[in-house]
Amino acid sequence: MYNTIIIGLGSMGSSALYQLAKRGIKALGLEQFGIGHTKGSHSGQTRIVRKAYFEHPDYVPLLEEAYKGWDSIQRETGKQLFHKNGLVYFGEPGHKVMEGVEFSANTFNIRLARMINEQLKMFEIPSHFQALIEPEAGFAVAEETIRSFIGQAEKLGAEVQTRETVMGWRLKDNYVEVHTDKMEYHTEKLILTAGAYTNQLIHGFSNQLTVTRQLIFWIKPEHPDQFAPERFPCWVVAEPEYPGIFYGFPILSAEQGGNGLLKIAHHAPGEFIHPKDLNKLNPEKEKEKLRSFLKKYLPEIGGDIVEVTACLYTYSPDEHFIIDFLPDTNSRVVLAAGFSGHGFKFVPVVGEILADLALQGKTELPIDFLRLNRF
Numbered sequence: 001m002y003n004t005i006i007i008g009l010g011s012m013g014s015s016a017l018y019q020l021a022k023r024g025i026k027a028l029g030l031e032q033f034g035i036g037h038t039k040g041s042h043s044g045q046t047r048i049v050r051k052a053y054f055e056h057p058d059y060v061p062l063l064e065e066a067y068k069g070w071d072s073i074q075r076e077t078g079k080q081l082f083h084k085n086g087l088v089y090f091g092e093p094g095h096k097v098m099e100g101v102e103f104s105a106n107t108f109n110i111r112l113a114r115m116i117n118e119q120l121k122m123f124e125i126p127s128h129f130q131a132l133i134e135p136e137a138g139f140a141v142a143e144e145t146i147r148s149f150i151g152q153a154e155k156l157g158a159e160v161q162t163r164e165t166v167m168g169w170r171l172k173d174n175y176v177e178v179h180t181d182k183m184e185y186h187t188e189k190l191i192l193t194a195g196a197y198t199n200q201l202i203h204g205f206s207n208q209l210t211v212t213r214q215l216i217f218w219i220k221p222e223h224p225d226q227f228a229p230e231r232f233p234c235w236v237v238a239e240p241e242y243p244g245i246f247y248g249f250p251i252l253s254a255e256q257g258g259n260g261l262l263k264i265a266h267h268a269p270g271e272f273i274h275p276k277d278l279n280k281l282n283p284e285k286e287k288e289k290l291r292s293f294l295k296k297y298l299p300e301i302g303g304d305i306v307e308v309t310a311c312l313y314t315y316s317p318d319e320h321f322i323i324d325f326l327p328d329t330n331s332r333v334v335l336a337a338g339f340s341g342h343g344f345k346f347v348p349v350v351g352e353i354l355a356d357l358a359l360q361g362k363t364e365l366p367i368d369f370l371r372l373n374r375f
């Protein structure tokens with residue numbers, strides 16, 4: 001009998017396992033693949049971390065806590081997992097992204113700079129666009145973050161089983177039964193952090209969560225050194241002709257855990273798929289879209305797309321996260337899902353929240369806007 005079992009040791013599950021282990025709880029984490037794999041939502045090296053949240057200002061208090069969590073895991077491991085190399089937002093004044101950034105920044109006193117620094121000269125931005133710089137933003141190294149949380153959790157006594165798939169779970173009178181392809185386990189509390197695979201674990205939930213394939217484009221520029229993190233920030237362009245945003249990162253060297261390529265992507269719903277079809281790629285149309293974006297906004301790159309990889313988004317109906325007890329489970333089953341393509345920056349705080357809910361039945365962190373009763 002475990003105190004808590006976590007299904008899915010990706011972004012959110014790894015952090016939850018660490019939090020439980022830190023609180024001295026007998027916890028088991030189950031993962032169907034390896035740690036830091038390419039069949040979920042966390043592959044592709046990097047994730048933007050930012051605080052002036054255009055999606056909704058209610059996320060900012062959670063981000064304040066997440067930033068503390070990023071500092072703390074970096075201190076404990078001695079690894080740089082979050083690089084604050086700054087983020088520049090480009091868009092037309094009045095665009096909802098630009099307005100949202102300014103609103104959150106003004107409401108929560110988040111520092112924004114308005115000058116475009118020297119390193120951004122390689123962007124060709126329409127003259128009527130606004131540029132906002134968030135100096136305390138940057139990027140996290142995704143797979144390394146997950147490995148770090150799992151490593152720390154194991155040091156603190158957590159159990160981890162990889163390459164073990166949970167086939168189902170059942171609520172009993174005083175515990176939850178979990179069946180895998182290898183074993184049956186019993187636990188007092190269950191945390192579901194299964195990402196794009198959540199629908200397979202909760203029957204009748206598929207109208208709440210939809211899964212899309214998102215493509216990541218890797219470019220080999222003529223002068224890669226111009227794009228090193230100390231010279232080149234993360235960026236977001238709210239291109240008016242497309243939904244969502246285009247965004248990109250600096251180039252990470254092999255020593256920094258990177259592949260030496262420039263990463264660019266479009267944050268807008270991709271193709272709706274079943275997770276098992278993730279790698280059936282047909283990227284030509286998307287490639288053309290990215291090429292025409294690059295021609296317009298980053299014409300100086302002087303290189304082409306050399307690789308395309310894929311990753312999964314799991315959308316909730318309103319694109320806000322779902323963090324709550326699953327109904328009719330007597331507060332034994334906690335669900336964290338539907339991170340809708342913007343969850344990674346919250347990894348440290350989501351782990352805290354999930355541990356609070358599993359152990360205390362409540363959390364002091366402000367998550368009412370993420371509860372299931374909003375649907």
Ligand SMILES: Cc1cc2nc3c(=O)[nH]c(=O)nc-3n(C[C@H](O)[C@H](O)[C@H](O)COP(=O)(O)OP(=O)(O)OC[C@H]3O[C@@H](n4cnc5c(N)ncnc54)[C@H](O)[C@@H]3O)c2cc1C
Binds near residue numbers: 007009011044166338
């Ligand atoms: C291309 C792309 C770009 C993104 N960019 C950003 C960004 O810049 N900033 C940002 O904040 N967020 C970003 N995100 C979103 C962020 O990465 C996700 O919100 C986050 O990774 C979701 O975490 P998760 O724990 O729900 O899923 P995952 O990290 O996929 O974890 C779920 C885990 O559960 C396991 N699992 C599932 N079912 C079972 C089972 N039955 N048995 C055992 N194990 C199981 C899976 O194998 C997986 O490891 C991006 C996502 C993508 C795809």
